[in-house]
Amino acid sequence: xxxxxxxxxxxxxxxxxxxxxxxxxxxxxxxxxxxxxxxxxxxxxxxxxxxxxxxxxxxxxxxxxxxxxxxxxxxxxxxxxxxxxxxxxxxxxxxxxxxxxxxxxxxxxxxxxxxxxxxxxxxxxxxxxxxxxxxxxxxxxxxxxxxxxxxxxxxxxxxxxxxxx
Amino acid sequence: xxxxxxxxxxxxxxxxxxxxxxxxxxxxxxxxxxxxxxxxxxxxxxxxxxxxxxxxxxxxxxxxxxxxxxxxxxxxxxxxxxxxxxxxxxxxxxxxxxxxxxxxxxxxxxxxxxxxxxxxxxxxxxxxxxxxxxxxxxxxxxxxxxxxxxxxxxxxxxxxxxxxxxxxxxxxxxxxxxxxxxxxxxxxxxxxxxxxxxxxxxxxxxxxxxxxxxxxxxxxxxxxxxxxxxxxxxxxxxxxxxxxxxxxxxxxxxxxxxxxxxxxxxxxxxxxxxxxxxxxxxxxxxxxxxxxxxxxxxxxxxxxxxxxxxxxxxxxxxxxxxxxxxxxxxxxxxxxxxxxxxxxxxxxxxxxxxxxxxxxxxxxxxxxxxxxxxxxxxxxxxxxxxxxxxxxxxxxxxxxxxxxxxxxxxxxxxxxxxxxxxxxxxxxxxxxxxxxxxxxxxxxxxxxxxxxxxxxxx
Numbered sequence: 001x002x003x004x005x006x007x008x009x010x011x012x013x014x015x016x017x018x019x020x021x022x023x024x025x026x027x028x029x030x031x032x033x034x035x036x037x038x039x040x041x042x043x044x045x046x047x048x049x050x051x052x053x054x055x056x057x058x059x060x061x062x063x064x065x066x067x068x069x070x071x072x073x074x075x076x077x078x079x080x081x082x083x084x085x086x087x088x089x090x091x092x093x094x095x096x097x098x099x100x101x102x103x104x105x106x107x108x109x110x111x112x113x114x115x116x117x118x119x120x121x122x123x124x125x126x127x128x129x130x131x132x133x134x135x136x137x138x139x140x141x142x143x144x145x146x147x148x149x150x151x152x153x154x155x156x157x158x159x160x161x162x163x164x165x
Numbered sequence: 166x167x168x169x170x171x172x173x174x175x176x177x178x179x180x181x182x183x184x185x186x187x188x189x190x191x192x193x194x195x196x197x198x199x200x201x202x203x204x205x206x207x208x209x210x211x212x213x214x215x216x217x218x219x220x221x222x223x224x225x226x227x228x229x230x231x232x233x234x235x236x237x238x239x240x241x242x243x244x245x246x247x248x249x250x251x252x253x254x255x256x257x258x259x260x261x262x263x264x265x266x267x268x269x270x271x272x273x274x275x276x277x278x279x280x281x282x283x284x285x286x287x288x289x290x291x292x293x294x295x296x297x298x299x300x301x302x303x304x305x306x307x308x309x310x311x312x313x314x315x316x317x318x319x320x321x322x323x324x325x326x327x328x329x330x331x332x333x334x335x336x337x338x339x340x341x342x343x344x345x346x347x348x349x350x351x352x353x354x355x356x357x358x359x360x361x362x363x364x365x366x367x368x369x370x371x372x373x374x375x376x377x378x379x380x381x382x383x384x385x386x387x388x389x390x391x392x393x394x395x396x397x398x399x400x401x402x403x404x405x406x407x408x409x410x411x412x413x414x415x416x417x418x419x420x421x422x423x424x425x426x427x428x429x430x431x432x433x434x435x436x437x438x439x440x441x442x443x444x445x446x447x448x449x450x451x452x453x454x455x456x457x458x459x460x461x462x463x464x465x466x467x468x469x470x471x472x473x474x475x476x477x478x479x480x481x482x483x484x485x486x487x488x489x490x491x492x493x494x495x496x497x498x499x500x501x502x503x504x505x506x507x508x509x510x511x512x513x514x515x516x517x518x519x520x521x522x523x524x525x526x527x528x529x530x531x532x533x534x535x536x537x538x539x540x541x542x543x544x545x546x547x548x549x550x551x552x553x554x555x556x557x558x559x560x561x562x563x564x565x566x567x568x569x570x571x572x573x574x575x576x577x578x579x580x581x582x583x584x585x586x587x588x589x590x591x592x593x594x595x596x597x598x599x600x601x602x603x604x605x606x607x608x609x610x611x612x613x614x615x616x617x618x619x620x621x622x623x
Contacts, residue, residue, distance in 0.1 A: 034186055052447075107318070127525075
């Protein structure tokens with residue numbers, strides 16, 4: 001059990017930020033993302049030895065948790081984060097771009113958002129996204145296409161602005 | 166850089182500076198101790214495939230109905246938006262919806278917490294005390310909706326039963342999920358024995374029905390009409406259906422799964438008994454656990470592992486996804502007939518291209534693939550197909566239009582064809598003496614047990 005625990009601790013310490021990024025895009029909030037990753041890790045902890053691919057497993061758990069609207073009711077931390085603070089070198093357009101894409105992501109249906117996160121941020125092939133979401137590859141293609149189109153629409157005006165000298 | 170590449174870069178940039186709160190491991194440990202339970206359920210899934218499964222003398226086959234990626238037209242989206250709008254325009258539902266003072270105060274409070282100018286109005290669509298909770302669904306109309314975005318955002322609010330507006334709306338600053346035409350939620354504190362409640366909502370004028378699982382035949386109208394509430398003592402295995410203007414728009418299982426408190430050792434033993442090929446207990450248990458959670462009440466029995474073994478020579482699909490590795494095939498009887506199945510392929514090493522460690526293929530059959538004499542055919546991709554055979558088989562023959570097109574050797578109750586299969590293909594398994602020990606015909610049917618979702622249709 002000690003070695004299991006060591007393995008789990010090492011995993012948490014090395015992969016936590018990666019999981020947090022996925023969770024952030026799913027939830028849109030740093031605090032909600034922490035909550036989602038923590039919940040998924042608690043679920044994984046009890047069966048650590050039996051999980052052969054922890055990252056894939058945790059992605060699945062987080063997405064199911066999030067998209068099934070399973071709401072854990074408890075005293076929540078107050079959500080104040082919009083997106084992670086950035087300073088200094090950001091240009092106004094870059095900030096506007098993130099704001100636009102953020103809002104567009106929040107407007108997507110949860111499962112479409114999950115497709116975008118897994119396909120384009122986790123960089124999984126369509127087949128693996130379908131596996132994680134429990135749908136066909138065709139559905140992944142469809143949702144990815146529609147979701148990306150909306151993100152594109154959100155960014156297009158700013159991209160035009162960016163291209164103007 | 167194309168616009169798509171720009172979108173993806175911006176998405177990546179958004180989390181560049183995301184840093185965990187302190188001591189993630191310690192917080193997991195603390196939460197684990199607080200939860201005091203071995204979590205149940207799980208999640209996994211699979212991909213589209215052309216498949217067949219049949220026992221001697223005749224087999225059946227089914228195909229996942231993969232939608233045309235280009236079929237989601239603006240028209241479809243407009244239909245979805247129209248239903249969403251109809252839900253938004255519906256009066257508040259729920260046992261407390263008649264408390265106009267509370268409803269107005271709640272809507273006002275939520276609206277006041279939003280960024281100025283982003284939304285033009287907030288409405289309470291549902292309000293009730295359900296079990297130990299006070300629950301509300303609030304929707305907000307965007308001030309400047311655009312054609313490709315949801316016109317409304319939504320947010321579930323939860324507090325203790327009888328909570329004041331201030332307490333219920335205390336965390337309403339974050340809204341975001343688009344208001345879909347049909348919404349459902351399951352609510353619990355998450356611990357063993359904690360009360361679970363369920364709520365589902367559609368537009369006013371739609372009608373909810375429910376049917377007990379596993380038969381899912383005796384549909385009965387819900388007295389609440391266009392919404393449904395399950396208090397803790399009412400939560401049960403069942404399916405829900407929503408009919409609007411005479412058309413069934415939504416039909417599917419209520420949240421939940423067959424072994425909500427975890428799978429017992431006896432259930433694992435049954436699920437793993439009779440596995441063909443080369444059993445791998447650890448992988449098999451993981452798949453049973455996952456699909457118990459994933460399939461839920463779409464199936465009528467716990468998943469069973471019918472085959473495990475090596476898949477060699479399947480290669481990669483056009484999209485780069487690899488299919489060689491250790492396969493685990495699980496099946497379960499589907500609600501409404503037929504069988505759901507999934508083949509998970511665990512890679513020997515993480516795929517360097519996709520950075521993934523496994524892939525999967527979902528399939529469905531009309532006949533029992535757990536029958537030891539069945540032949541199960543699962544197309545992995547355009548140029549590779551897995552055939553699982555009876556244990557005594559030594560060869561597989563594929564006959565297309567009267568001609569044999571493949572005859573691979575069977576090893577560990579399976580063979581990989583270096584080709585895809587087509588509806589009408591006949592796949593025979595023969596033993597060392599040449600006797601047919603199993604046969605199936607590939608068909609082109611939708612997966613069994615699929616839920617209905619027709620909000621995008623006219």
